[in-house]
Amino acid sequence: MSIWSKVLVGLIFVSAVAFYYFATRTLASHAAWQKAVATYPPVLEAQQKLIKTFEEGDNTTTPPTPSISELEVKLHDLLTGRGKVWRGCKVQKFEDGTLKLAVEVPFPDPHQIQDKMVLYLFEEADGGHYMGEYKVEAIGDKLVSLAPTMMPPTPNLLKQQIDRVKGTRSTWSMYEKLPTDRHDVFRGYDQNQLSQLMPGVPAEVLQEYLRDGTDAQPNDPADRVVDKKYERLLRDYGEYFHALNGQLASLRDQIAAATTDKRIAEKLQADTEKEVQARVTLIDKTLKPELEESKQEVAVITAHRDGLQAKLDEVRKQMDATLADNRRLLAQWVAMQTSAAKRLDEIIDRETAGTAAPYTGE
Known part of the structure; x- marks a missing residue:
């Protein structure tokens, strides 16, 4: 066998080994892909459902999932209003x-x-x-x-x-415009979702958002019921911000006025306390000694008055006794005068008649 034949056999052997390796890898990849393909139908089905949800929307979720067409309408409204x-x-x-x-x-x-x-x-x-x-x-x-x-x-x-x-x-x-309040923005959210979106909002206000778009109740105000559905009152946040700022400014002015009044009242109180202390000092140092002196003078005057009263009473007693003596003497004198006048009349009568006895001086 020539050298080229040997080389060719070697190359064939090496190529066979390489083909064997790639064939093995191909079979392994094919098995892996077959196994992967078996998992695709559930995922594909889920994606098809998701696509259908995007196309048609889903009102059973919380919040409801709008369709793409609904989102396009909302996007148009938002872009127009904002x-x-x-x-x-x-x-x-x-x-x-x-x-x-x-x-x-x-x-x-x-x-x-x-x-x-x-x-x-x-x-x-x-x-x-x-x-x-x-x-x-x-x-x-x-x-x-x-x-x-x-x-x-x-x-x-x-x-x-x-x-x-x-x-x-x-x-x-x-x-350019402050975002406006809309009914459809928060509809469909539950209380926990609303609490996370609006932390610190009172429970009664969250209740308005929860009930927005639901069936009306008998005690709902008439102006909050539209087509038998409850609709919360939309808020003009720009107006609220201005009104709140005005209220805060008014409270600030009231606090400043109250602070000024308090400062004036405190000064008046301090001045009054000083005046009271001055009057107390005047009473203690001047009026009380004068009062004691006056009391002593009153005591002297009272004693003198009592002495004079006693003397007056004595004089009155003496005067009463003298008047009694004068009355007695007057009565005697009147009796004497009456007797003398009577006697004189008798003498005049006798002399006038010529038969009167001569006056003997009795």
Whole structure:
């Protein structure tokens, strides 16, 4: 056998080994694919159900799953009602005292923001905050200067807003219109889901959202029943924010007035206490000694009066005795005068008659 024959046999042997290896791998892959294919029907069926759910929707889930066509209608309504939105905005400058902002608007270019436009700012991160209502003061190519339309009415709220702006770690979205309240946004959610979406909301308010769109009850207000269904009252959040800010400002003014009144009352109280202390000092140092002196003088005067009264009583007794003697003497004198007059009349009568006895002087 020639050398080429030997080489050819060697190559055939090597090729046979290689073909054997690849045939073995092919059989193993085929078995693996057959095993995998056996698991595909349930997955395919689940995906087909999911596709059907997306196409037709599912009202049995909580919340109900809308169809793609329903989502397109809702998306159209949302886009129509929300106005323009600028996303991915970054705060480049912030003034603590005035809360004014300089915000970078990355797109679109140009951004189409107009001067004096009112914008509503939100953080884009999950659980982000509503950052407030701002008005455009100046416009640049990429930067927009904004000023708040409502300043926080109290120092604590102002500090809270400053900390919130300084502590933001995400980009912001700026809305041309404040998102409106809608019936279909929260319908179908259970209480736990609503509590997670709206933490801190009172239970009675969550109950309004839970009942929204359900059958009306006999005690429901007439203006909350539409086609025998309960419909909660939609809220104008922009109006609420302005009203709340006004109430807080009013409370701030009332607190300031009450604080001023309290300070005035405290000063009046302090002045009154000083006046009372001065009067007490005057009473202790001046009036009480004068009172003691007056009491002593009253005692002397009283003793003198009592002495005079005793003398007066004695004089009255003497006067009464003298008057009694005078009455007795007057009675005697009257009796004497009467007797003398009678005697004189008798003498005159005798002399007149000529028969009178001569007067003997008796």
